[in-house]
Amino acid sequence: MLGLFVVGYWFTEGWEHNLRREVExxxxxxxxxxxxxxxxxxxQIKLMADLDEFEQAVKGGDRVALLQILLPLKASLGxxxxxxxxxxxxILVDVRHNWINQAKLMDTAISNSxxxxxGLxxxxxxxxxxxxxxxxxxxxPIKTDRLLGGLIVGxxxxxxxxxxxxxxxxxxxxxLIGNEAIASTFLPNGNPLTxxxxxxxxxxxxxxxxxEQYLAKSFAIAGSSESFSTVVLSEIDSLETAKYMLWLRLGLLFLLGGTIVTIVGILIAGAIARPVLKFIRMTEELANGNSTIRVPVKSRDEVGQLGRALNQMAEQLAERGILNQQVQELKQTLHDLQKNQAKLIQTEKMAALGQLVAGIAHEINTPLGAIQASIDNITSYLEQSLTELPPLFESLDRDRLTEFFTLLDWAKQPKEMLSSREERQLKRxxxxxxxxxxxxxxxxxxxxxxxxxxxNTLDPILPLLQDPDAPxxxxxxxxxxxxxxxxxNIRLAVERAARIVYALKNYVRQDxxxxxxxASVPAGIDTVLTLHQNQIKRGIEVIKxxxxxAEILCYPEALFQVWSNLIGNAIQAMNYQGQLAIALLEQDGHIMVEIADSGAGIPPEIKNQIFEPFFTTKPEGEGSGLGLSIVxxxxxxxxxxxxxxxxxxNTVFRVWLPSNLGELEEKSAKL
Structure with a gap:
């Protein structure tokens, strides 16, 4: 009964704990x-403030022009x-939603800014x-060569x-503002709530x-002079129903199980107790070296099977063949353990890869999108150029053609991409x-x-610009x-996608x-960093x-899993925000790899347990506890x-790998 109570309590508390965590x-x-x-x-406001026509309207104080610009933007951007x-x-313009058209706005601070x-x-x-x-x-701010004023959107x-x-x-x-509800996803419009x-x-x-009963979690969003609270609500009616049904079923199970156990116990006690006593006496005789003893077997049930097994064991002892059988069984067991260990390592490796798939897909999709856009642009520009080039070359003399090619050389020289403001300044x-x-x-x-x-200075192509057909x-x-x-752009995108595919191929390959x-140790580490790039770029600074x-003799696919586990754990420990430092050096006949993160650290009381199988501090369903054990x-x-x-x-893992693995394995084989 106590066991059923513990199971029920564990399940119900676990459900509510999981729901609380989900709400948080x-x-x-x-x-x-x-x-x-x-x-x-x-x-959005930055794009609006940088519009040339908007800057000119503010500079001229043209309220009509400002309304013609801002009203469509207000409607389209919401x-x-x-x-x-x-x-x-x-105030040059003050445009509001109908609901707040006659309202009083506490906008002194933002207007002064x-x-x-x-920018505030x-x-x-x-x-x-x-x-x-x-x-x-x-x-x-709204400014050209000087400050003109400011734009506010809300x-x-x-x-x-x-x-x-x-x-x-x-x-x-x-x-809510204080205790007054101002918006919700479930209250009827205009229905006040305190x-x-x-x-x-x-x-x-x-x-x-x-x-209604809910699980609720609130948080505050504060400004300089105003704040409001937001509450997340999750209904718990289904949770209470599930708890009730669980306790009802456990109670019925207890009653049914107790009845069955009592009846079955009475029936089998007499059928098993006597033969078992005979078996005990037989095993005592076998332990004393008497391999000629046998027990009479009449039934074909489990007790009879046990009696026949004991008789067979006595015969095997008599024939002195048991030792060879045990050796073979041990060899088979060892082989099965090694085989299952390899499968377990590959399964853990694929599980870790599964967590990276979404990020890898995003990293590959980005260059593919760039390639598609560039191909569309090339197609469009080539169609226009093939139409324009023949008559153009016929109309230009040799000097103008030289200036034309000089202009093309300038255009293809590497240069930084200009912002819209810089491009307008260059144009002026x-x-x-x-x-x-x-x-x-x-x-x-x-x-x-x-x-x-x-x-560039335009003097070398000035005659070309003076041509009547210059435009x-x-x-x-x-x-x-x-x-x-x-x-x-296509070449750079292809190179980026190729690097990701190469890293993924090396990671999933099974030895x-x-x-x-x-194999090269730093190349393996960089391959793993490539696979984690989508997580790293969320806010992690990598210092290498x-x-x-030199290259060392190793099992490169296995080392991929070592680096992936250590780097993946470091990224999660920092919650995708922090500094990841990776150092690599050769010392005392070893390659030493040091991976350090700026996360919260490992509590001292569990530090000695982290390499044990199935030990994990992650929430249920997020970790198997095998990662560091496999490492x-x-x-x-x-x-x-x-x-x-x-x-x-500051958490630091150091891995020492011998530079002469082949020699060490030869010595181990001789021993």
Whole structure:
């Protein structure tokens, strides 16, 4: 009964613990989604503020032009508030969503920041009578050669925003200012609610809301003068039903099991006890060296089978053949263990690869997308160039052709990609130079030259620019240079995809021969870093300090798994944010590889257990506990050793591999 109670309690508590953890993880994701919304506002406002026509309208104080620019952007980008102020704090434009059109906005801080030319992300309170609301806002300076003022955009924290964040989840979201609900994913529109949310620092707790019971986790989002709370709610009716059914079934199982055990025990006690006593006396005689003793066997049940087995064992002892049989069985058992160990290592290797597949697919898809875009551009530009080139070459004399090819040489020279602002500055500079030369179409020529990235002095090609057909000539040159640039993009994308595929092929290859070969240790480490690149680029700085070392005799596929486990564990220990340092040197006849991370560290009380099979600190379902155990076995197979040092902020694993593995294996075989 105690056992059933423990099982029931373990299952029910485990269900609720898992649900609490799920709610807390989802709350962290929702918090990140709010931060992403703020970052999206920052990116959108920057693009708006950099528009030339927008800058000119602000500079001229043209409110009509500003409205013609901003109203379509407000509709297409889903803004609820757009405000433009000059450097004196005067309002040039203030466009609002209908709901807040007559509301009072607490926007003093953000408006002052915008007037001063500061970029700021904040929260702005909204008062509409007795109701309150909050805006996610950001400001950005408007400037050309001087500061003109600032742009402010905002988005309401409303039902639509919460439904967008919670899309695809069964959980509900509720946003509150103090105890007043301002938005939710489940309340009817306009239905007021006053409710005290749980404190943000507490873990997920049970709460009552209306007639429903939930698990709730809250977090706060604060600005300079306004803040609000967001609560993640998960219904627990299904959990309570599952608990009730589990206890009901366990109770029935206890009653049924107790009845069956009692009846069966009474029946088999008499049938087994007497023969067992005979078997005990027989084994005592065999232990004393009497191999002639036998027990009479009449039944064909399990007891009879045991009696016949004991008689057979006595015969084998008498014939002195048991020793050879045991030796063969031990050899077979050893062979099976070695075979299963190899399968277990490969299974763990594939499990680790499965965690990387999504990131690897993303890394391969990025260069493929670049190749597709470049091919489309090349096709378009070649079609235009093939039409334009024959008549162009016929119309140009030798000097103009020379200048034409000089322009192409300038365009294909390596150069850094210009931002939109830098390209506009280059265009203005080129336009001024061309205007000084008296060219009427200076603006069109400067536009094409800036798109080609031409920053050279224009004197060598000035006669070509003075040609009446200069715009057509430059447009043809631009198409040809674009073909060259897109071809270079394809080459770089192919090289990147090839590196990823090569790393993946080396990782999944299984060593069937089990024979050590000469291989490069740093190349194996770099292959594993390539496979983890999608995780690394989320916020990990990799520092490599490789000394020049010779290739060593090793099992390279097995070492891939060593580096993958150690690097993967380091990345997870840092939660994808921190510093990963890898050092490699040759010392005392060994290659030493040191992998250090800036994670939280390994608690001293479990440090001596981390290499034990099936020991893990990861949540259930996220780790088998075999990774470091397999790493230790692979290092032992190489006649090496592994060491670990850990303190908060610095965990270091050192792997020592002998440079002369072949000699060590020969000595071991002789012994």
């Amino acid at each position: 993880i989802f709350a962290e994701r929702v918090h990140q989604d709010f931060q992403y919304e703020q970052k999206t506002l920052e990116g 803004f609820d508030w757009i405000k433009v102020v000059d450097t004196q704090g005067n 915008a007037s001063a030319g500061l 992300s904040d929260l702005v309170g909204v008062e509409m009578g007795s109701r309150h609301q909050v805006l996610l806002v950001t400001s950005y 988005r309401l924290v409303n039902d639509a925003l919460l439904q967008k964040i919670a899309a695809g989840s069964s959980k509900q979201l509720l946003a 409710w005290q949310p749980p404190r943000p620092e507490t873990p997920a707790v049970r709460v009552a809301l209306g007639n 500079s080129l336009k001024q130079t061309l205007s000084e030369q008296g060219l009427e179409n200076a603006d069109a020529l400067a536009d094409t030259l800036s798109k080609m990235g031409i920053a 057509v000539i430059l447009e043809t040159a631009y198409h040809l240079s674009a073909v060259q640039n897109n071809s270079q 069937i021969s089990n024979v050590p070969v000469s 300090n490789y000394q020049t070392v 230790s076995k692979i290092v032992e197979k190489h006649k090496g050793r592994i060491e670990v040092e850990s303190e908060p902020g």
